[in-house]
Amino acid sequence: MPGPSHTGMVEKRGAGHWLSHAGLILGVLIIAFPIWLAFVASTVTNQEIVQPPMPLWPGDRFYENYSNALVSGINAPVARMLMNSAVMALGIALGKILISLLSAFAIVYFRFPGRRLFFWLIFLTLMLPVEVRIVPTYEVAANLNLLNSYSGLIFPLIASATATFLFRQFFMTVPDELAEAARVDGARPMRFFWDILVPMSRTNMAALFVILFIYGWNQYLWPLLITTDPSMNTIVMGIKQMFPSGDDYADWPVIMATSILAMLPPVIVVITMQKLFIRGLVDTEK
Amino acid sequence: MATITLDNIKKSFGKTDVIHGVSIDIEDGEFIVIVGPSGCGKSTLLRMVAGLETITGGEVQIGGTRVNETEPMDRDIAMVFQNYALYPHMSVFDNMAYGLKIAKTPKSEIAERVAVAAKMLQLEPYLTRRPRELSGGQRQRVAMGRAIVRKPKAFLFDEPLSNLDAKLRVQMRLEIKALQRELGITALYVTHDQVEAMTLADRMIVMNAGVADQIGAPLEVYANPLTEFVAGFIGSPATNFLPAAALPGTPASAARVGIRPEHAWLSTEGEARLTGTAVYSEALGAETLVHLRLPDGEMFTIRQDGARAQPAEHQTCHVAWDTDQQMEFDEAGRRI
Numbered sequence A: 001m002p003g004p005s006h007t008g009m010v011e012k013r014g015a016g017h018w019l020s021h022a023g024l025i026l027g028v029l030i031i032a033f034p035i036w037l038a039f040v041a042s043t044v045t046n047q048e049i050v051q052p053p054m055p056l057w058p059g060d061r062f063y064e065n066y067s068n069a070l071v072s073g074i075n076a077p078v079a080r081m082l083m084n085s086a087v088m089a090l091g092i093a094l095g096k097i098l099i100s101l102l103s104a105f106a107i108v109y110f111r112f113p114g115r116r117l118f119f120w121l122i123f124l125t126l127m128l129p130v131e132v133r134i135v136p137t138y139e140v141a142a143n144l145n146l147l148n149s150y151s152g153l154i155f156p157l158i159a160s161a162t163a164t165f166l167f168r169q170f171f172m173t174v175p176d177e178l179a180e181a182a183r184v185d186g187a188r189p190m191r192f193f194w195d196i197l198v199p200m201s202r203t204n205m206a207a208l209f210v211i212l213f214i215y216g217w218n219q220y221l222w223p224l225l226i227t228t229d230p231s232m233n234t235i236v237m238g239i240k241q242m243f244p245s246g247d248d249y250a251d252w253p254v255i256m257a258t259s260i261l262a263m264l265p266p267v268i269v270v271i272t273m274q275k276l277f278i279r280g281l282v283d284t285e286k
Numbered sequence B: 001m002a003t004i005t006l007d008n009i010k011k012s013f014g015k016t017d018v019i020h021g022v023s024i025d026i027e028d029g030e031f032i033v034i035v036g037p038s039g040c041g042k043s044t045l046l047r048m049v050a051g052l053e054t055i056t057g058g059e060v061q062i063g064g065t066r067v068n069e070t071e072p073m074d075r076d077i078a079m080v081f082q083n084y085a086l087y088p089h090m091s092v093f094d095n096m097a098y099g100l101k102i103a104k105t106p107k108s109e110i111a112e113r114v115a116v117a118a119k120m121l122q123l124e125p126y127l128t129r130r131p132r133e134l135s136g137g138q139r140q141r142v143a144m145g146r147a148i149v150r151k152p153k154a155f156l157f158d159e160p161l162s163n164l165d166a167k168l169r170v171q172m173r174l175e176i177k178a179l180q181r182e183l184g185i186t187a188l189y190v191t192h193d194q195v196e197a198m199t200l201a202d203r204m205i206v207m208n209a210g211v212a213d214q215i216g217a218p219l220e221v222y223a224n225p226l227t228e229f230v231a232g233f234i235g236s237p238a239t240n241f242l243p244a245a246a247l248p249g250t251p252a253s254a255a256r257v258g259i260r261p262e263h264a265w266l267s268t269e270g271e272a273r274l275t276g277t278a279v280y281s282e283a284l285g286a287e288t289l290v291h292l293r294l295p296d297g298e299m300f301t302i303r304q305d306g307a308r309a310q311p312a313e314h315q316t317c318h319v320a321w322d323t324d325q326q327m328e329f330d331e332a333g334r335r336i
């Protein structure tokens, strides 16, 4: 209906609109406040932190604290820990994607004895988180001389039942005729895999990459067990190592700067991959 | 370009026999249509020629060589699928070029062959598009293009037009026929649509539950069906079948008699061979289909010129036909 009732509705919707926005903004503030505090703490002196009241606005020591953390850190330079974390997270994310793509390909496109059995075995491992099998895994890693190495950080975590399962589900929606067309066109199985299946899975791969990168980045228990050399520490576990044992004083600005630095890479990954990521979760391209 | 020979081809899926032995010698450049109702094994037969389905018994030869154990890619055939099976992430150009790329054809030659095919199929403006940015008819053409650029020994089509609307189907049918003629490549074409079969085929294989009931030129099959199934399947509207006992003067061995709607007419009481009640008439303009109910409850269709008078509903009608044109079948459905 035109006329007054129409504008009335707009006004009413306008009010609701603003109200819900106010609610959302409040929520964001509440969630962001601790992060803001951490950032503030990373830009002031330790003195200012330990003396109440705690400052709420950034100080002037940003450059000093961050360069201090990156170059020397407490046990190991944070730059080194960031590198270790990046290698581990990338290794886990990319490795998981590659391995699950291949195993899903095998399960969906090849008939071999025990195919179902293998699928269900993989599926079963979904129910076993790292923590459950951590002792035997440690034993194996130690025997293979993988302690304090990137291989030790990556390989024990590289198999992924979840990703295998997801790719299997995706491959099963790819029409059989596509595989047949490729066969008639002369593509042998691995050619079909690389030329057709992998490009078709790219949005799924992007979504998984984001999730797996964060999973790898946030690993805590495993790196804690397998690395003893500070130069092999990852940043997430490294933060914990920065706390002094006993009565030593904690260097809060450096620890907070490290925390902020530890948060950045996952944020960057999410933001840069956002478009692909959402597309991968929402629709499949067929 | 090659001959194709099927020698008593059989197929079973586990214990179910799907194809019971089909044989045909296909000449170089011939257009063969495999036609039959859904589920009769047309696709299975075609897929055995393509190499996508193993052959349970018999032999397939392409160009005189046995190919039973040859992989699809080494049979040098091209296939067009019902849902086109285009690679969704590749451009039209790449879709067409993919087979050539795998065969390590030089880039310049690929570009040239794709250009020729694109021109033939009026796809030139779309070469950089993705399949999902094309209409159904254009996708169909890309699938054709992918087959053409390969210059294969044979084209295999599995119901390539069934996803198109009626008008486009007629147009593409003509284009496919023209292309195949121009290129002179042997073609095997599967369809359940008897009109498509009649118009495209040099010869057609009429399949009935895994058996090739009849192999022959379309008009020959129409004029001279060898089985009751073929008489009923080829020709539209479908042939009327009557129990032979109801018609005096049929041979003793005949069990059923088939009369094509176009061979029967509404007659005077004197020459009538049948009497029924008009149920309804479908006036199509040029022709009218008159549907009668016979005393035993069966329906009988007559196709007559559109200019002739239609019987009123419930009117009693007399039907006559030329006994030379009636088709008699024995108990097993074979033509006498």
Ligand SMILES: Nc1ncnc2c1ncn2[C@@H]1O[C@H](COP(=O)(O)OP(=O)(O)O)[C@@H](O)[C@H]1O
Residues within 6 Å of the ligand: B013, B018, B036, B037, B038, B039, B040, B041, B042, B043, B044, B045
């Ligand atoms: N992979 C398969 N496994 C078992 N039965 C199959 C398979 N493929 C086809 N069939 C059966 O074979 C028969 C013929 O199928 P098909 O050749 O696809 O028929 P059409 O193409 O004539 O419709 C059908 O009864 C179908 O159920």
Ligand SMILES: [Mg+2]
Residues within 6 Å of the ligand: B042, B043, B044, B159
């Ligand atoms: Mg079929």
